[in-house]
Amino acid sequence: MPFLLSPIEAGPSLPRILVINPNATITFTEGMQRSLSPSPDIALDFYNPSYPAAPYSIEGVYDSVTSAAGCLEELKPQLGRWSGFVVACFSNHPLTEALRELTSSPVTSILSAPLLLASNLGSRVGILTTSPRWVPLLTHDIHALHLSPLCAAGVVSSGLSVLDLEHLPRERVMQTLTKMAKDELEVSRQADVIVLGCGGMVGLDREIKAVCREGMVVIDPVVAGVEVCGSLVRMRLQTGKLGIYAQS
Amino acid sequence: MPFLLSPIEAGPSLPRILVINPNATITFTEGMQRSLSPSPDIALDFYNPSYPAAPYSIEGVYDSVTSAAGCLEELKPQLGRWSGFVVACFSNHPLTEALRELTSSPVTSILSAPLLLASNLGSRVGILTTSPRWVPLLTHDIHALHLSPLCAAGVVSSGLSVLDLEHLPRERVMQTLTKMAKDELEVSRQADVIVLGCGGMVGLDREIKAVCREGMVVIDPVVAGVEVCGSLVRMRLQTGKLGIYAQS
Amino acid sequence: MPFLLSPIEAGPSLPRILVINPNATITFTEGMQRSLSPSPDIALDFYNPSYPAAPYSIEGVYDSVTSAAGCLEELKPQLGRWSGFVVACFSNHPLTEALRELTSSPVTSILSAPLLLASNLGSRVGILTTSPRWVPLLTHDIHALHLSPLCAAGVVSSGLSVLDLEHLPRERVMQTLTKMAKDELEVSRQADVIVLGCGGMVGLDREIKAVCREGMVVIDPVVAGVEVCGSLVRMRLQTGKLGIYAQS
Amino acid sequence: MPFLLSPIEAGPSLPRILVINPNATITFTEGMQRSLSPSPDIALDFYNPSYPAAPYSIEGVYDSVTSAAGCLEELKPQLGRWSGFVVACFSNHPLTEALRELTSSPVTSILSAPLLLASNLGSRVGILTTSPRWVPLLTHDIHALHLSPLCAAGVVSSGLSVLDLEHLPRERVMQTLTKMAKDELEVSRQADVIVLGCGGMVGLDREIKAVCREGMVVIDPVVAGVEVCGSLVRMRLQTGKLGIYAQS
Amino acid sequence: MPFLLSPIEAGPSLPRILVINPNATITFTEGMQRSLSPSPDIALDFYNPSYPAAPYSIEGVYDSVTSAAGCLEELKPQLGRWSGFVVACFSNHPLTEALRELTSSPVTSILSAPLLLASNLGSRVGILTTSPRWVPLLTHDIHALHLSPLCAAGVVSSGLSVLDLEHLPRERVMQTLTKMAKDELEVSRQADVIVLGCGGMVGLDREIKAVCREGMVVIDPVVAGVEVCGSLVRMRLQTGKLGIYAQS
Amino acid sequence: MPFLLSPIEAGPSLPRILVINPNATITFTEGMQRSLSPSPDIALDFYNPSYPAAPYSIEGVYDSVTSAAGCLEELKPQLGRWSGFVVACFSNHPLTEALRELTSSPVTSILSAPLLLASNLGSRVGILTTSPRWVPLLTHDIHALHLSPLCAAGVVSSGLSVLDLEHLPRERVMQTLTKMAKDELEVSRQADVIVLGCGGMVGLDREIKAVCREGMVVIDPVVAGVEVCGSLVRMRLQTGKLGIYAQS
CATH class of the missing domain: 3.40.50.12500 (Rossmann fold)
Structure with missing residues (x-):
């Protein structure tokens, strides 16, 4: 239905x-x-x-x-x-x-709305997405939309598939996502804004922000x-x- | 005050x-x-x-x-x-x-907010600004903000200075602006979205839209x-x- | 069937x-x-x-x-x-x-194959396509494929719809296409290679080449x-x- | 002769x-x-x-x-x-x-032909070349040809000079090339297509492909x-x- | 005064x-x-x-x-x-x-003068600047000036603030700067030209060049x-x- | 000799x-x-x-x-x-x-030196060159050198060959060059700096500047x-x- x-x-x-x-x-x-x-x-x-x-x-x-x-x-x-x-x-x-x-x-x-909003909040926006294959797919899509320069920290895979977000225990999902947000986006890539890169991550922004250093921005793409x-x-x-x- | x-x-x-x-x-x-x-x-x-x-x-x-x-x-x-x-x-x-x-x-x-919104509405966004000098200035600024690809129809000067918007008779102001919107942006440059390029043009969007072909979008930058x-x-x-x- | x-x-x-x-x-x-x-x-x-x-x-x-x-x-x-x-x-x-x-x-x-081949033959490749709407669509697509710099003379509409190619008298189709190839691509835009921009133009390359100045290249995209x-x-x-x- | x-x-x-x-x-x-x-x-x-x-x-x-x-x-x-x-x-x-x-x-x-063909097969093409100096040289050349976006995984040096390909024992040559293809291009740079970056590497594509994960593409530039x-x-x-x- | x-x-x-x-x-x-x-x-x-x-x-x-x-x-x-x-x-x-x-x-x-001169001397110019915040600031500024392609090795922070250059013991300043020039720019980023990225670094070029491999270029921006x-x-x-x- | x-x-x-x-x-x-x-x-x-x-x-x-x-x-x-x-x-x-x-x-x-200097003096630099073929050649070369954004008004041909500069009567040469500088670069392309685009034009800068509107810059490339x-x-x-x- x-x-x-x-x-x-x-x-x-x-x-x-x-x-x-x-x-x-x-x-x-x-x-x-x-x-x-x-x-x-x-x-x-x-x-x-x-x-x-x-x-x-x-x-x-x-x-x-x-x-x-x-x-x-x-x-x-x-x-x-x-x-x-x-x-x-x-x-x-x-x-x-x-x-x-x-x-x-x-x-x-x-995809485009959070990147457009993020451009008001920082200069190194990064995306935390699901499976590795979405890295080249999103890199392509962001370029097609002329938004690559608004996503300077690039796209990072959490290794989780879209349906893992739904089927795995929530604790394990959050552990994986927060680790990648922190280690890969905040520390390695020096992102100052993180966009959650899957519709299925709706509502997870605050928990992910909580593990980052004070001053990080995390954007829920559906909102x-x-x-x-x-x-x-x-x-x-x-x-x-x-x-x-x-x-x- | x-x-x-x-x-x-x-x-x-x-x-x-x-x-x-x-x-x-x-x-x-x-x-x-x-x-x-x-x-x-x-x-x-x-x-x-x-x-x-x-x-x-x-x-x-x-x-x-x-x-x-x-x-x-x-x-x-x-x-x-x-x-x-x-x-x-x-x-x-x-x-x-x-x-x-x-x-x-x-x-x-x-400057950036209307361009970000416009990217949802068309693919050849153009700007109607005031005096000729704002053409190279805005071209520079839009590039600096990484927004040039979101402004494919470029920047057009109306020939009016900022203060002309205030001091000239409103009818003459509107005549000049609508002519440039129509002739230069809609027809010559094939713009499908027009962004009004001066804070002083606040509130003029509907009148300018009215002279364009049905289906044109005109954005008030202050709003x-x-x-x-x-x-x-x-x-x-x-x-x-x-x-x-x-x-x- | x-x-x-x-x-x-x-x-x-x-x-x-x-x-x-x-x-x-x-x-x-x-x-x-x-x-x-x-x-x-x-x-x-x-x-x-x-x-x-x-x-x-x-x-x-x-x-x-x-x-x-x-x-x-x-x-x-x-x-x-x-x-x-x-x-x-x-x-x-x-x-x-x-x-x-x-x-x-x-x-x-x-779309991409003739542009890739054309890059061996000239430096100002242009596309002759059908209806005006294909100009922004193809401009977008060529950018998405990272091929814009291989298409420096851009995309030109012939004004004919895809089905006009089939339904109009062939003589009128060829008149329209050759005029745009000559006037718009060869002369105005200084193209040195023309790619025919519709699957329905298959087989028309030689006739279009014939009206251009000696030394023009015309590419059939299907071939x-x-x-x-x-x-x-x-x-x-x-x-x-x-x-x-x-x-x- | x-x-x-x-x-x-x-x-x-x-x-x-x-x-x-x-x-x-x-x-x-x-x-x-x-x-x-x-x-x-x-x-x-x-x-x-x-x-x-x-x-x-x-x-x-x-x-x-x-x-x-x-x-x-x-x-x-x-x-x-x-x-x-x-x-x-x-x-x-x-x-x-x-x-x-x-x-x-x-x-x-x-140089350009394999990059053009590769663009049909993957989105992160990388080049395996000879001595370190060819990295900046090829980076420059690929940009000059407008092909940088078709070579997203960049250029990797094997450390071998052009004449090493001829004079060193074949086994050592292949060991060096396969290691760089695997470690540097497939793993570190996430290439999905490898272009062999020297005329002297003609005929080595199958051996290099053999060491990579199933699904890698390796292109012989001369062919x-x-x-x-x-x-x-x-x-x-x-x-x-x-x-x-x-x-x- | x-x-x-x-x-x-x-x-x-x-x-x-x-x-x-x-x-x-x-x-x-x-x-x-x-x-x-x-x-x-x-x-x-x-x-x-x-x-x-x-x-x-x-x-x-x-x-x-x-x-x-x-x-x-x-x-x-x-x-x-x-x-x-x-x-x-x-x-x-x-x-x-x-x-x-x-x-x-x-x-x-x-900022722009040393980058313009450097473009005659090498193809991977890098900048050694002061505090970490200057990395995104200078990256932005260099883009705004259309000079990013002339600064391929990017911007590196020494971790020193501008006033540290003045207030810390000179020996410690030089130790920090030479280490970053050598390790980060020469080795990691393969820079072939280093531009000193602060007016307060005037006169330090020769000492920094001395620690690099023979053939490195170091440019004093004020000169x-x-x-x-x-x-x-x-x-x-x-x-x-x-x-x-x-x-x- | x-x-x-x-x-x-x-x-x-x-x-x-x-x-x-x-x-x-x-x-x-x-x-x-x-x-x-x-x-x-x-x-x-x-x-x-x-x-x-x-x-x-x-x-x-x-x-x-x-x-x-x-x-x-x-x-x-x-x-x-x-x-x-x-x-x-x-x-x-x-x-x-x-x-x-x-x-x-x-x-x-x-070629590169005057463009580098010009970037300090204006934002729409244009080049006045010799025969039409130099337009695509120089466009290519300027791109290869990463200088296209520093040459926003592009390259204009005077129609004269290199040797015409030497063999035609000086009066006719100057008439042709000044006309193109004025009509094509200053007026049509809104250049604010003109670079003379041929070694054979050495010494002609002042005469060309004299025909332009007060405030135009003309650069001798050899100097x-x-x-x-x-x-x-x-x-x-x-x-x-x-x-x-x-x-x-």
Whole structure:
């Protein structure tokens, strides 16, 4: 069952943003729902596609294509219901660009939004991601988005797969993540801002910050994606339709 | 008299952001105050330095240095009063980096914030600025901030000086700005997003959008700066203190 | 019915390359088949997906996702039949990366292959593509592939849509294409190599070269994609599996 | 005696490519001849200049200039005999650009050709070269050719000089090369493709691949140079004469 | 008392350059004066601002702004006395750009001048600076000046603060600096040119060179700044006034 | 007869710089000699190779190779006579790098030296060169030297060949050059600094400056090359021998 209800059923006149977890793991979507604070002027809905229309986790381009196709099939007929969209996969997921073509409502990505915010807070931003393969994948994606210079400390793998975040004991997950944040990003790479590099890490920012030296910044990418989308919605900005996102 | 009151005196427990117009022209500050919508969860204060501690407009690096020194002398003793700061000069004004060193509260710039937001809305962002000299100055500043690839349509001068925005008849100002937006950015440079490139252009976005082809995006930089700062404040993110902004 | 007809039924021991036209327009696939010369040591098969599993032409990211998903559903079970693959859409089509993940046989793209070959022949390579929207799309894709410096004269739109190539009278198509090649690429942008920027332009290289000044180079992207794939097959090189294309 | 015969004396109507080893060490040329497989549709000739017109190995720019001048003096009068040229020195050897000026037949370089092919196979290509000095030299050359982003794992020195490849016992050579490929490129730098960085390493690719983890790609640069040149010849593409290679 | 006399009172007709130490530590200024050789055709004057108009050392952007404002207040009325200016702070100090706006006489920076000269002498230039915070600050500044590719070995901190150079025993200072030059720049980063990264390191180049391997180059930034300024003065070149340095 | 005497026979103890015009046109060398002012502390010698060891003008890479080989054959045995060298061809002439390998005395290029100096004077430097072919050649060379960002206004051809500078009536030469400087660089490209892009343009800077708007900067490349070399000689800096210029 792909849809989840919105936690904040504010008045019907509030603009609504749809947070899309593009994999089929509903517990990730629920984690996002729990971690996002209610906003007084924007309502949030949450969605994930069903299996096998989309995979349980996204580990590369093949998964991204399947996931995007699965989401689009379900969402395309009803896109008019939302004033904004957040694609909550930490990658240059093709759903982001596809949605920008299909609707005028603004669409943000949980990969680019935290990097954009981070550029206000430090000069050596680093990303803590899941399995080793995401290092070259994210390096490629960040370059494609012209954001490499905003990510000077690069991408570090925790060695955990996306589904490990869900299935391993939480203590072991946190031990692994905090060790990499501290040793690899803070100490070796001299990062001054850490972006959590997976939608499944939603809500872990404070615990990771706690192990770092005072003054480190840790950013939750899902919250960042929702905040940036909220700004665009509040400013009544829409996707530009005279260039790359023109509808054919 | 440098201080202006906040238009939204919400409850005393709300976090407050200080919007700094770093030149001494109070009518610009008032324009910002008028154009910013009240936010339900953040209060705004407005400030500009007094003349001759700071110049009436900022036309280069010498003016920036004077302006930054003037603002810092007045603001430094009381920085603890705000949870966030917006430096409302459309440049890489040194006050931005200086404030990031002096306080942990996040600081945004009305140059970088609209470019960061715009990257979600189009792929050929262009800037409409004031006098011709701001073209090389902004080109330099945008490069220094690693944002050149997010501003593919470049910087266009309207030929108007900063103070022309204030002193010329509004009709003539709008005629000039809309012509350049249309002819130079939309048509010649194929921009799909236009960022207004001067704090003094606050509130002019809708009129400029109206002359462009349906689907053009026009961004008010002051509103963008306040929105991005608001996001950082809501996320309780602070300036990183382990790298470039460490206090010595 | 998606097709697989090999024009060159050489001995069964020859390695086979599959040329994939990822849209559903069979006449484009037939054009590719007609334009490719038989090779003495490699056999070619041709494929396109059926409608509506894939669109008749690809005009953006949404179409790419649909097209990739459609092709993958049909091809995935039988990938072991080929020693190499050519993705014959002039874009950074996600099928290219997805196939590199799914198989070890080399995969080339008709966007990158002609640019790689062109870098041996000149220093101001330009692309002649179809509708205006492909200009920002291809500019983005070429950057994502790190090939922008190998395409110094940039991308020029002919104003024709992909399907215009098929449906308009050939004379009018050629008039439009040759005019843009000559006026915009050769003269205005000083290109010394022109890459035809659409799979549907297969076989048009000689006519376009004929209108340019002696010494211009015009490259057919489909032939280029097949040649580069053939080189990789002959060298028995396979896709690397220790990094970005590792199977999860 | 500078000329070697072609190993494949196919019919006189076949196009011929000249493989130029631009140093005077004939055993390198013979190694190239042995390692290149006969092609059914293109004949290969091999050449190296005589000493002291050219040095026995090329260790920098002075050697390159001498080598290029020596080759050009001998070859210039007879360039019309070949349909393509391969400059088989792993550097941005000036002979490559000079030949492109002097003839319309395509010219490839064994530095750029394997990097171009490798970009289809992985995203972290690394080079294994000879003496330490070639690290800054090749880093410079690869940048000059706009290929740095296609060589993300950089250049590694084996510590062997070019002539060590010839004079040291083969076992010791292979021990040194395989150790560096494994330890420095595969493990430390996370390369997923290794390009052998010296014409004298022709034919060593399979042995080096054998020590790496399954899935590593190793490219022989001489074979790559010949394959890319063969593609250009088959496509009847010629060097562009309207720009950088115009004859004065 | 901010002014120091010129050591070389050549004839009154000689052009004069003002060397500006923009912090208030007079012993640094005196060190510069001692280390600069008399030139037969250009006279040198030396200046530093007084405390508290400027800080005793510059450790970031806030200090730079204060320092620039302090210097400009004292110097602005008398800029016509000099034919050239050297801003002797190893950073992109805003005084440099401000002076270029205020006068036509050429202005050089001791950050950019040694990097420009070094590009003639090697390909892996590295900088040895003071406290760790200067690493991200200088990395930013060098990028802003478009000089990153001329500084391939990057910036290394010695761990000493600017004032440590003055207050610690000289032996300990030299021990620390030579160790970092040798271990970090020469060995780890393979630098072939070392630029001393602080105005307070004036005159230390020979001692640092002495510990490195024969063939290392060590550049004194203050001498470099004066030499480049001298060249501009001798060539009668002035700051361009048609672009970024136009006076408003 | 390749050698010319030095115009300034100062005391024998003065360091001497050799200015190398690497083509065989002696009148260019004489023009350089006439245009360079005597320096009180450095003596200048002038050299050009003889024909046919080197061509009368350099119009590409083949000419550069011939020219470099011709110069090196004559100069190599006597390099110890000079404390510095200026390669007076406005290109990335291979003689520059070859000399840096062969000697420790500093070597400057009249392509890079004026760009380095210009970076102190403006932010949109442009080059006025000879024939159209030099536009792609110089664009390539400037990139190879990492100097593209210091040449933002790019390269403009005057349409004159190198030898036209010598053979056409001076009035016509100046008319052509001043028109291009004014119309193309000052007006169209908004250059604020113009570098004369040919050794044969030595001494023409003032006339070209005279036609431009007050505040334009025009740089003579030969004078710039000699000034930068003089700085290196005075600072007793030598070519680094631990990296790219190590002697093998």
